[in-house]
Amino acid sequence: MLGSAAIIVIDDKTSILDVLKVVTKFYSHESCGQCTPCRIGNSWINKIVKRIAEGKGKKEDIDSILRLASNIEGNTLCPLGDAAAMPILSITKKFRKELESHV
Amino acid sequence: MQEKANEMIKIFIDKEPVDAEEGTTVLKAAERAGIHIPHLCYHPAFPPEGSCRMCLVEIEGFPKLELACSTVVKEEMEISTKSERVVEARKAVLEFLLAEHPLDCPICDKAGDCKLQDYYDEYGLFESQFKEAKEKREKKLKIGKSLILDQERCILCTRCVRFLKEVTKTQDLGVFHRGVHSSVNIYEGASIENNYSGNLAEICPVGAITDEDFRFKTRSWFLEEGESICPLCSRGCNILIEYHPGFSRFELPKRVYRIKARENPEVNGFWICDRGRYGYSYLEEGRADKIIMNKIEGENVLTWENISEYLGEKIKRLSYAKKTSGIALILHTWLSNEELFLLHKIFKDDLKVEKIFFADLPEGEADGFLLTSEPSPNRRGAQEIGFDIKAVDLDALAGGTDFLLAFGPFLSGLFSPKDLKSALDKIKRKVLFSSYTHELNSLFDIVIPVALIAEKEGSLTNVEGIVQGFQPALKPPGESLPEWKVLSDLGKELGKDSKFYSEFPSPEAILSEMGKKIPFFKKKND
Numbered sequence: 001m002l003g004s005a006a007i008i009v010i011d012d013k014t015s016i017l018d019v020l021k022v023v024t025k026f027y028s029h030e031s032c033g034q035c036t037p038c039r040i041g042n043s044w045i046n047k048i049v050k051r052i053a054e055g056k057g058k059k060e061d062i063d064s065i066l067r068l069a070s071n072i073e074g075n076t077l078c079p080l081g082d083a084a085a086m087p088i089l090s091i092t093k094k095f096r097k098e099l100e101s102h103v
Numbered sequence: 104m105q106e107k108a109n110e111m112i113k114i115f116i117d118k119e120p121v122d123a124e125e126g127t128t129v130l131k132a133a134e135r136a137g138i139h140i141p142h143l144c145y146h147p148a149f150p151p152e153g154s155c156r157m158c159l160v161e162i163e164g165f166p167k168l169e170l171a172c173s174t175v176v177k178e179e180m181e182i183s184t185k186s187e188r189v190v191e192a193r194k195a196v197l198e199f200l201l202a203e204h205p206l207d208c209p210i211c212d213k214a215g216d217c218k219l220q221d222y223y224d225e226y227g228l229f230e231s232q233f234k235e236a237k238e239k240r241e242k243k244l245k246i247g248k249s250l251i252l253d254q255e256r257c258i259l260c261t262r263c264v265r266f267l268k269e270v271t272k273t274q275d276l277g278v279f280h281r282g283v284h285s286s287v288n289i290y291e292g293a294s295i296e297n298n299y300s301g302n303l304a305e306i307c308p309v310g311a312i313t314d315e316d317f318r319f320k321t322r323s324w325f326l327e328e329g330e331s332i333c334p335l336c337s338r339g340c341n342i343l344i345e346y347h348p349g350f351s352r353f354e355l356p357k358r359v360y361r362i363k364a365r366e367n368p369e370v371n372g373f374w375i376c377d378r379g380r381y382g383y384s385y386l387e388e389g390r391a392d393k394i395i396m397n398k399i400e401g402e403n404v405l406t407w408e409n410i411s412e413y414l415g416e417k418i419k420r421l422s423y424a425k426k427t428s429g430i431a432l433i434l435h436t437w438l439s440n441e442e443l444f445l446l447h448k449i450f451k452d453d454l455k456v457e458k459i460f461f462a463d464l465p466e467g468e469a470d471g472f473l474l475t476s477e478p479s480p481n482r483r484g485a486q487e488i489g490f491d492i493k494a495v496d497l498d499a500l501a502g503g504t505d506f507l508l509a510f511g512p513f514l515s516g517l518f519s520p521k522d523l524k525s526a527l528d529k530i531k532r533k534v535l536f537s538s539y540t541h542e543l544n545s546l547f548d549i550v551i552p553v554a555l556i557a558e559k560e561g562s563l564t565n566v567e568g569i570v571q572g573f574q575p576a577l578k579p580p581g582e583s584l585p586e587w588k589v590l591s592d593l594g595k596e597l598g599k600d601s602k603f604y605s606e607f608p609s610p611e612a613i614l615s616e617m618g619k620k621i622p623f624f625k626k627k628n629d
Binding site: 028029030031032033034035036037039040041042043044047048051064071074075076077 | 154155195196198202232235236258259278280281283284
């Protein structure tokens, strides 16, 4: 799982939803706020993931996360947008089943 | 502000070959070719910011979408502004912006005049997927003498921040916090009080900064606009006058609702000062709309049709009796080049009138940017036409004068009513051309209502000697007509050189005649 040139090792006992929550919170917080996709996209995804973690997730939320992250990717002022989109996209795609069990 | 004339190169926009200036940006090249690329943060007055991401376009050979506002064109560059990828990216940016936008268009003063609305209408039209709570921010923050900031509507284009940094250099606003919590705010203790503050509401592409002078007075879609020139100082800033054409069932309190800057890189760039923007009450208040006849012999009823005949007859009588030394003129420098030229020709050249004075508003203070110290628009024009701008001297004016032809309402501000009355009482016949109903009017036999610059055609010479033409933006009230009309009729009436005057159906024809007589006015009419 690569994002902003870092490797994070996660064991199989860790909830992937918790990982996604941490990742999206991190990038939402790291966004400087200058450009639109990174500023609002990261915060939006973080808000969705938090809602899923509260048990209020809906089926279509997973697709929303994928759609929003790909709308950030490649469209931002600096590479932070891409750095955020990559782990979000890979977590959501590769662990879709596990995420779906929460909604 | 102006770019050097560079060589032209060929690029392709949406497969069409387009000539573009070397060194220009994709956005400017497209604009020049008539293709609008949506943008929010970019404003031609400032260097590209690249933060809104609305202007993304696809360029052949580039893996990512590129910014049209900052990408410089290259020979043979192939740009797509309407490809699926571009349209999808545009939609995505709009979706992000609208997710954290209050969507309070029905109560937003900018509705109908808002780029976010326009772009959603053109590229968006999607259903909202945003189910989360929006960020709460300040909705009504007073940030200056006439400005209200709504942080929730703000899209962080930072045009306002950059304007205050680069144009007024007062730096009152900044972006505070980061991420989704970023918001434009005023620095502690600051307030936007400079003479250019009104430009902020104009450059704000959304409803974040609104102007108290305009807020909730009308809806922008009711307004029509007319081009004009600001007459409140000698800079001659190009303006747009936004007026309400009126409703059929009830009367509105006013017709002019807003003055906006009109771009002219030679004169005012993109801006106008607050004095010009908010000082438009002169267009409405106390306007004269009927010919006033306080004292008139016989059963004469004056109308615009016979006014020049009436004046011509009085002047001719003095002229036959070799008494033109008994004629005096009071002029002002709100008159157009054409009107001043006709006045000079009729009274100075032909009738050899010597008592010509100017009554203008007293000199003000320049602000070092656009506002000059001369509170009238055409002092330079009067000088170039050959007038010696002499202030009114009441003793010299009244002594031996039989006939006074005065223009403008400014005389009353220069002298006490008592002094004015005693001087004017000595003059037998007095005619005033004025746009206002004013105490001064009672001192004259006849008062003829005239159109203001916003209501007539002509040209003005600004402080730097730039001659600028203008067309009527508004209808003059009631019986008001422009002075040039009565003056060219009067010239014809006086018989001297009447063929000369009969060639003047318009100010344009007068200006072209001026170009032949006065080299200064030639360049525009080569």
